[in-house]
Amino acid sequence: MDKIEFDQLIDRIRSGDDEAMEVFMAEMEEYIGGRIKSILKNRGISSGNKLEDLMQAGWVGVFHALKNYDTASKAKFTTYATEYIDPEINRTLKDLKTIIKTRDPILAYSKSYNEISPEEKKALEALAIIKLGTSQKGRDLTAEERKEKLEERKIYTENDKFPKESLVLQIMEILRSATDERHSITVEELKECLTMMRIVKFNNSFIESPNTITSTIENILNELDPKEYTKDNDDDYKIKYRGYDNDELIKKIKRAEGKHEVTDFRFVQPFSYQELDELIQAVSMSSYLSAEEKDNLIKKIFDTCGGYYRSPFWDGKHLRFNPSAIHGRFSKSSGNSEKDLMANLKTIQTAINHMWQIKFTFNGYDSDGNLVPTNKNPHFFSPFHLVVYQDLFYLIGLWSDGTNKKIYHYRVDLMSDVEILTGKNNKPVRIKMYGIENLPIWNCNWNPEKYLSEHLYMAYDEPRDIKIKIKKTDYTDIYKWFSSYTKTNIPCEEGYDVIIVKTSPSMIVHWALQYSSKVEILDEDIRAEIRKEIKKLGEKYE
Structure with missing residues (x-):
């Protein structure tokens, strides 16, 4: 199907043609399947039992594209839609693999919504070699063989250790990115994240020993957290761990009787999940911020939280709520x-x-x-x-x-x-x-301000054109209530204009009474309704 055929099909859909929608869905189902196969092939994975989830994600992308596609553009619809379909499929692949199905601090640390970066992919390959690498004969790789395979990927293992100050900062960054109120991290997981970070940032796969990591993080806890736990100082903890409320760290340092293990660390984020929801919704629905300001603010809010948090109002790059x-x-x-x-x-x-x-x-x-x-x-x-x-x-x-x-x-x-x-x-x-004409789902055609002004006081009756006489000095109230108006050439007395607005005929009666000192409705049927209301008011307040 070429661009002209697709555009004609979309125009028919937007005018309420059910048959056109059926043809469109059959065409796009095949296209989505092709995009899924291409993405899976490029990422070297099989769909397994995820195909239905991926198809659903593809349809979400199609419908979002259908909302915004302009048939006057040069791009064919499928080309345009790919920019919506692929991110939805990639996001679903990652969510199925990590956030929803499993707990993966490495990918949470990457804080990627859609697909990990080439540098992170390279780091994950290196981790696989370090952690699980085997030869073609099925035996574990020797240290020398692992080093050789890493150097083939231009990743090097330095002999010099990172300074203690660097290790502290690196651990803090990982804790902040890969843990939160619902997710903790072990020393072994922390070691893997450290290795990934060093490969991505420094192209260096130097691996810290578990003992070094353990002693460093215990020193951090000793510096940042209260010395002893009480119910009153729970909010003062910057990093919590399993047994923090039983002073396991202090007992371990003092070699108290019994086994005292310090593990399962989690950074205390500035905002809880509920607070993040409230902040993002408040920003999304603020009437004082532009779309650009909302994008910028929400991105900054996301920068304060760990990599596990998700919001339906944000796709990782942009606001999903219509800012207008x-x-x-x-x-x-x-x-x-x-x-x-x-x-x-x-x-x-x-x-x-x-x-x-x-x-x-x-x-x-x-x-x-x-x-x-x-x-x-x-x-x-x-x-x-x-x-x-x-x-x-x-x-x-x-x-x-x-x-x-x-x-x-x-x-x-x-x-x-x-x-x-x-x-x-x-x-x-x-x-x-x-199945209904002018369905207001197509974002490229639908104007929220127009809808609101046509449904004055959010009335349910069908809007229509209404003539209003207004002083030339009183247009402020017109702009307050109506998104647009048409100025006519209908003659009237000096200092007045006759304009046409499209809005609710039932509610304009009450609006006209509210602004009776400034406006006059000229449509005779509505004037009759206004007279009825005035008569009722006169009888009520007689």
């Missing part, structure tokens, strides 16, 4: 507790990232200020975008009851029991992506 989907300031004025709200947002953003449906309970307030369900049945929803409007978070997506479909939005703080919808075999259910 913010309207209003970040605040705590929400119905649900802040903790529950953050948990909801994290689940929803994860579902958006992976194109999964969610289910939840939608609530309202009772007379006692408690949240109570508005419907006994759970809501099923295809989430597309998170936005912030007038201090409140809203989720925009596709609602369907099996027959009817429409674009809808919900206040996130009024949602509870939010979870990813699963189907057969407990696998997440894909979002509904087509």
Whole structure:
């Protein structure tokens, strides 16, 4: 399929053509399979039982590419999509191999989201030779043979030891990168990380003895940590280890009776996983920061944590949350507790990232200020975008009851029991992506500010063009509420303009009353509704 055919297919998909989507998915399934084979071949590994996970990762990349692809660009869609597909597959390969399935401090130390660097790959090959190297005859390599194989890769073993000061700094760097509140490291693992670091940084595979590493780290603990443990000084520990709360180090130094082992070290990171979640979500959804500032801040936050931590809002290089989907300031004025709200947002953003449906309970307030369900049945929803409007978070997506479909939005703080919808075999259910015209999932066409201004006060009725007469000096309020307007040539008195905005016809009635001293609605049907509201108000306050 050439570029023209692909672009025509994508245009049909975006206009709600189900058949076009089926053709597209069949075409891309074959393409994803080809990318997986190529990546596995280049990395010299077999798919094993990971093929289904890799296919799912490939589809995530395809759908993200489909959101952003511009048919006016010169690139063919498959070429463009590869930049999304390959990182998702590589990220899934690494996650399956390390963070999710196993605990690997070496790869955590590398802090790589997608694929390790050529220098790190070279270091891992060297580690394999040092640790597991065997000859073609199946015997262990001699020291001389290992040295020869390392030198073939231009990696050298120096006779001179690293200075003690260097060893201390190297150990501290590894502890900070490869450990956290959930992951510790042993002396043997620390030795391997040290060797890798030295190969990457200095092209030198000098190996420290376990005794040297043990004595060095014990000296570090003795300098940084409290001399004796009490419940009051637990937060003062910079590095914790198994038995720190039983003063195992002091007992070992004083040769106390019994066996006292100091192992399983972990650096006390500046932020816990929960605090990192809260920081990243707060930055992602700030209305005061540009996309560039958010990227920069979140990168710095990640620089403070170990290599194991992951966030659905960050892909290792860039923000995954749409920075322009913010309207209003970040605040705590929400119905649900802040903790529950953050948990909801994290689940929803994860579902958006992976194109999964969610289910939840939608609530309202009772007379006692408690949240109570508005419907006994759970809501099923295809989430597309998170936005912030007038201090409140809203989720925009596709609602369907099996027959009817429409674009809808919900206040996130009024949602509870939010979870990813699963189907057969407990696998997440894909979002509904087509079957409705102008589906606002295509990022290259969808404008969050436009959506928010067209749904004044987050109303649910269909927006339409509305004529407003306004003083030439009062445009500030127009810019506050509407992302755009059209100035007309309709004649009116001096000092006034007639403009057209597209927004909710029901809510413009209340907006017009709010700004009655500054604006006048010219559409006769809406003027009639305004008169009705004024009459009701007059009767109420008579």
